[in-house]
Amino acid sequence: MSEQALHKQNKMGRDVMAGAIFLVIALAFGAQALSYDMGRTIRMGPGFIPLTLAVLLGIFGIAVAVAGFRKHDTAEVGPVAWRGIFLVCVSLVIFGAYGRQLGLVPVVFICVFIVAMASVKNTVVSALAIAAALAVMCWLVFKVGLGMSLHTIGPAFGPFQVF
Template identity: 55%
Template sequence: MTDITRSRAWRDVFAGLIFIAIAAGFAIEAMNYQMGTALRMGPGFMPLFLSALLAGFGLLIAVQGFGRHQEVQAEPIAWRGIFLVCLSLAIFGYAARSLGLVPIVLLCTFLAAMASRNNSIVSALIMAACMSALCYLIFKVGLGITLPTFGPALSF
């Protein structure tokens, strides 16, 4: 059963507040570094500037959300999506070194894509293959990271 009510855009308000909180965390950490000047920037200058920018966007989003009303339709919680995304993250953390870059990205992207009911198995496999190839090109070829392409669990 869905229930439609009219309320403030609370999602926007909370999203803006989350942006502000994240910006505050980064700004506090940036204060531990030298700021320098605008002409000779120190290591803390850019993080502090970007934190201020993020906080400004967060404030703008929160104020707009507070001033705007929207119709909200209550929908059931997407447990499948929550479970598959959490499972994907857990598998990545647990098995990345043993499976290697290509298989772990393939598996995790497939699981995360299946979290949406809009994706079919074929489209999820295509996304996973493209993401795996892109990650290989960026991280192995371009950046040369040390994570093996195919890990010890898949060595034949």
């Protein structure tokens, strides 16, 4: 087998494996979501959105796997983006661990800034602008638009707690 054919097979295998991983995760989350009440479209239960997302992830996984079987290009696969993987994971941990203490706007700002810095194409200024824009958008959608009872500024800020 030539080196080019081996590379093509290796890349195809990666996409098929990634699609299979997405599908397994979707099945696991879908099975868990089915243990909750689905409700109706007009009055959704706690399992409705997780099941919907699991179905979408499953469709995405199938699409990635099928695309892996159809690949005919021989583009080089670059190195693994460890910086991006690490910063996205750190951001998720911060959001989960400190979301309630910091409040919606600060935790979204911090997490989006960290994720924006995962790309080498972003500067600190552009990451700050992205973080500020997304924090404002989240506040508008979740607090103003949907009226959710989230702290805008959390108890960690003490007297600066506005809403």
